[in-house]
Amino acid sequence: MAIAQSFSPFLIPPENMVAAPFSPLGSLSVYDSYDETPHVGTRFPNKTTQLSRILEAPNSDELVKDLATLVSHRGVVFFSEQDLDIEKQKELGTRLGELAGKPATSKLHVHPISEQTPELTADVSVISSEGGIARNGYSKSARASAGWHTDITFEPVPSDYAILKLHTIPAVGGDTLWASGYEAYDKLSPAYQKFLEGLTALHDGSGFRKYAKELGTPINDPRGSPENTGSNLQAVHPVIRTHPVTGFKSLFVNRGFTIRIVELHDDESAEVLNYLFRHVAENHDMHVRFRWNKNDIAIWDNRCTFHTATNDYQGLRLGNRVVSIGEKPFFDPSSKSRRAVLGL
Secondary structure (H helix, E strand, O other): OOOOOOOOOOOOOOOOOOOOOOOOOHHHHHOOOEEOOOOOOEEEOOOOOOHHHHHHOOOHHHHHHHHHHHHHHHOEEEEOOOOOOHHHHHHHHHHHHHHOOOOOOOOEOOOOOOOOOOOOOOOOEEEEOOEOOOOOOOOOOOOHHHHOEOOOOOOOOOEEEEEEEEEEOOOOOOOEEEEEHHHHHHOOOHHHHHHHOOOEEEEEOHHHHHHHHHHOOOOOOOOOOOOOOOOOOEEEEEOEEEOOOOOEEEEOOOOOOEEEEOOOOHHHHHHHHHHHHHHHHHOHHHEEEEOOOOOOEEEEEOOOEEEEEOOOOOOOOEEEEEEEEOOOOOOOOOOEOHHHHHOO
């Protein structure tokens, strides 16, 4: 997949004029929106901005492609009170990746432990406070920071985009936080960045294998790509990856699934990973926190973000998630950081 070409986010203005900053909104600029934080998160607050209408618009391909670009730049994008049904959610998940240039063999992900039901197909993950994917391995006594992860990085071909719609929410609590992988890279010292570039890490989803065994159910196979097959649920990916849409460098290890850095001794690997996990969890200046309302939708890019749910609520929290498969992660030594390209 081709990497986005270098671009200048600032035009050279006439004397005494200030150039407008680069904006990834494109055709979506006709809708009201604002950035939640400088580094991650954009919100479309008006409930009249409906994703169902964007899918049906005469210029739908342009809008959806620009939405994919926006999500890739901003990490996560929020939409209020959406009427998008599950079939349209799956259509959007498919088209985002396709219009952004993912391989033809990459489809919607089938989670290892998703169940096929009369209402939902296996390529839809039920996110429920009652257990399953959302609370696999959850413990009340664990630090909340233990929940930070990036979706399905244990797959040889992991996710590009994910879409979550929550239709049942608690009276209070149950927020979700996202962190920017671009900013996580940029906040590291140049020497540490150089040390990490070119290293690879092992990602492991054995927790789902254990869960399937306890339930007496097989691991789903294949899972959205011809390469995502078998019950091993392990893959090796670059520690620093290049994003194929933006061309930016992003940190690509996460506490949920990354278990060791291949090129380092065990003790060295544990020290480095622990530092990077804390780096993601403790730098709140690269986080955005989203408080859900009923039928809100979040769309995020798993190639450049981490996220975690806040397990602080009582009652039912329930929704449906669609995860798209992207491309095999890669690192291009000639790629640049987000701050370097945007002049931040």
